[in-house]
Amino acid sequence: MSERYRRGIDIAEQLAADKIAHFVESGVAEVAPDFARMVIEFAFGDIYARDALDLKSRELIAIAVLAASGKAGPQLRLHVESAASSGIGKAEIVEVLMQIALYAGFPTALNALADCHDLLTEDNCVVARCG
Amino acid sequence: MSERYRRGIDIAEQLAADKIAHFVESGVAEVAPDFARMVIEFAFGDIYARDALDLKSRELIAIAVLAASGKAGPQLRLHVESAASSGIGKAEIVEVLMQIALYAGFPTALNALADCHDLLTEDNCVVARCG
Amino acid sequence: MSERYRRGIDIAEQLAADKIAHFVESGVAEVAPDFARMVIEFAFGDIYARDALDLKSRELIAIAVLAASGKAGPQLRLHVESAASSGIGKAEIVEVLMQIALYAGFPTALNALADCHDLLTEDNCVVARCG
Amino acid sequence: MSERYRRGIDIAEQLAADKIAHFVESGVAEVAPDFARMVIEFAFGDIYARDALDLKSRELIAIAVLAASGKAGPQLRLHVESAASSGIGKAEIVEVLMQIALYAGFPTALNALADCHDLLTEDNCVVARCG
């Protein structure tokens, strides 16, 4: 286990411990184990580990870019689910998804809101400060 | 209720009354009510309300651009369903989806045709002049 | 010369005679002559030649989809330049570029307007009804 | 039946006989029969039929570009399923999907791996040399 992997797992677990454990044992890891390891090493061990941006800013950026891409539903949901860990509330997430309409158009913003609907409504709310 | 919202709802209902009522009370409106209002105000109250393009041209454009984006299935279906309201027939919609293959490639055109298949076949046809 | 090519050239010249002659003798044709021929055959000889959509609708769609893609500047300019041939005025083109902001975001619409600025201003106007 | 269609069907069947038969009789063909024919004629009869690239290279390219687009799931699966016909093994497909992460980002690569998971795991393996 490389130092990059250890550092990556630490940060990923800080964001979403159960999700990351799930990913590391997931179908992707089954078919492409080296790639699953590289994702942890590079995304979290190399990039997220740098301290020029705090974790909250990194998560706002992740949610914004993934939503704006319009084709990363599972990853968008993962980051919305783990947003609370870095101090992001429901209202802020909704606001990010509204702002991306400016750059990516209304359908993309509406579909992102629909993709995360259950994560953003109060009864099924996974976000800490969703009140 | 702003004048822009009133004008937007009028136009949106002209296109697809039931769909729009559904949207205004939808999950999106529940999570992001201001955004649902803004979509009506801006998309229909500001842009569609302008008369330099007739509604039929606007709907051909909406169908073409949404299909070519390859990531706006729900909105593509909505505009295909409401196409008849602005005088667009089934044959024209199929033709638009064929033409976008030139600009967006064959998979995108084929997937758009598949996404709207039930709306374009005769037995389940929602388009007025689909004969 | 295939029948498809002949039909394609006829339609393409109807839209923009000088531009098409230029394309057929262009760098693309020099490097990939078969592909230059295929573009004429398929885009104009097969798709544009079909009569389920009139030429004006096809050009509105071409301008909208090319602009919304945000990465087809040369082709967007070509279709804006030839729009007048199919009866599209300056005000309609501006309106199409505004409408795509709904689906592709503001930067894409603004950049499309900037790309075509000289074609849309009165002094340098190539569009017939640009008054 | 044009010569281009006959040649296209021959090549397409070489890749995936049952899938192509299915496509030719599919919903797309039902709604847009001319387009289904054009896809066979142009994609396989015109492009794939050219011999400057062997079929294995064409399939690696198809898998890479479709996966990187992030919006061509059905076509990606079709080409992964037919990869064995042109001598591509499971390990190579996984490698292609890893490489596209460089150009299209990690979420797109991960989603492509997930889309094809059942086609790439051993128990349900459709690829000849998937050992």
Added chain:
Amino acid sequence: MSERYRRGIDIAEQLAADKIAHFVESGVAEVAPDFARMVIEFAFGDIYARDALDLKSRELIAIAVLAASGKAGPQLRLHVESAASSGIGKAEIVEVLMQIALYAGFPTALNALADCHDLLTEDNCVVARCG
């Protein structure tokens, strides 16, 4: 002048007074004056004016999404130039552009860095805290 426009101009000038004045009198405004007004009203008067996200977060998101789109160079430069106004330093911008490599691939991140190179180097630095 609508209240939304006045509010939008106030916020836009807070970010980049000279750039906004330039935009309002630009070629876009010349060809599509209503659209130039709508951009100010909607982007800044409606979205940016909401207080659920602070201006610094909005600018990080703008830079990230515009860079990740790979096709909004002028807007990316505008927001990088105005980043200092909302308290964003050079190191943070570089960090954002590095992070988008995860979601949009390396070429897009490298091209964004190249597009903004002169804005990020010390001798020609427009960002306040670029030391």
Added chain:
Amino acid sequence: MSERYRRGIDIAEQLAADKIAHFVESGVAEVAPDFARMVIEFAFGDIYARDALDLKSRELIAIAVLAASGKAGPQLRLHVESAASSGIGKAEIVEVLMQIALYAGFPTALNALADCHDLLTEDNCVVARCG
């Protein structure tokens, strides 16, 4: 200097020695030195270094995906310039750029051919087997 970096530089230089030296000392490296290093380490040291795909296949894939993205001109040119190093001739590159029209549309393929025109014509040909 990490083992991953050393391995990455070795492979990158195999492809295009002068270009890579240029990149490592480029503006990107000046503004974001860690990122320039990561690109070498990850793209070439981790991915390209794997032997499940030969270098020729990796370069065909790089050219295809970069061209199809429509927004990676500098990287497309770099890989076209270095294609000869991995045994790819001019005719094959043209063929790849033609094939991507199927998946990414005609304008994207035409623009890729135009972007690389000088690299593909005989007088200015950088590709070994361009005859």
